[in-house]
Amino acid sequence: MPTKPAVQPAPPAQPRILKEGYDSEGLYFIRIKLRKRTITVIEPVYGVDEARSSFVREVLDLNIKDDARRNTLLLTYSALAAVSTGNVPKAGQLLQMADADVKFWIQSARKVAPSLFVWMSELDSLTAAEGKVVLKKKGKQPAT
Numbered sequence: 034m035p036t037k038p039a040v041q042p043a044p045p046a047q048p049r050i051l052k053e054g055y056d057s058e059g060l061y062f063i064r065i066k067l068r069k070r071t072i073t074v075i076e077p078v079y080g081v082d083e084a085r086s087s088f089v090r091e092v093l094d095l096n097i098k099d100d101a102r103r104n105t106l107l108l109t110y111s112a113l114a115a116v117s118t119g120n121v122p123k124a125g126q127l128l129q130m131a132d133a134d135v136k137f138w139i140q141s142a143r144k145v146a147p148s149l150f151v152w153m154s155e156l157d158s159l160t161a162a163e164g165k166v167v168l169k170k171k172g173k174q175p176a177t
Contacts, residue, residue, distance in 0.1 A: 045131070050064070051066050060075055060076040060078065061076040062075040063144065063145055064119075070120040072117050072120060073117065074142045076116070076146060077115065077116050084115040085111040085112065085115040085149075091114075091123060110127055112146070113139065115149070116149065
């Protein structure tokens with residue numbers, strides 16, 4: 034009697050855009066589907082700075098000892114949460130999310146609210162420039 038093939042679990046769903054456009058007030062938004070969440074990222078309006086400050090407290094309450102990790106989370110989470118509605122994770126939950134979900138959420142938020150992520154654009158430019166320098170150094174051959 035032939036044996037049944039083992040059932041393979043379905044691969045996790047990839048993050049995707051559910052809807053993109055303008056709401057009834059003319060604000061640009063992107064609704065995204067992550068593995069376990071649906072989040073709407075909406076263009077920032079008046080009061081976004083106050084919202085960001087409330088999310089900063091949430092990150093500080095996590096008591097992360099590593100300064101670089103804490104500061105990156107402060108900058109990233111406070112901006113993401115301030116322009117997002119729906120099933121928005123708490124700061125501690127963000128640390129547990131799949132990388133693909135976090136990257137997709139950040140990518141969507143950078144598109145909707147680029148002014149809140151200027152530091153990331155500057156970091157991207159710096160990283161790209163540094164990569165070119167490293168490649169040039171590695172490309173040099175020592176004189177023989």
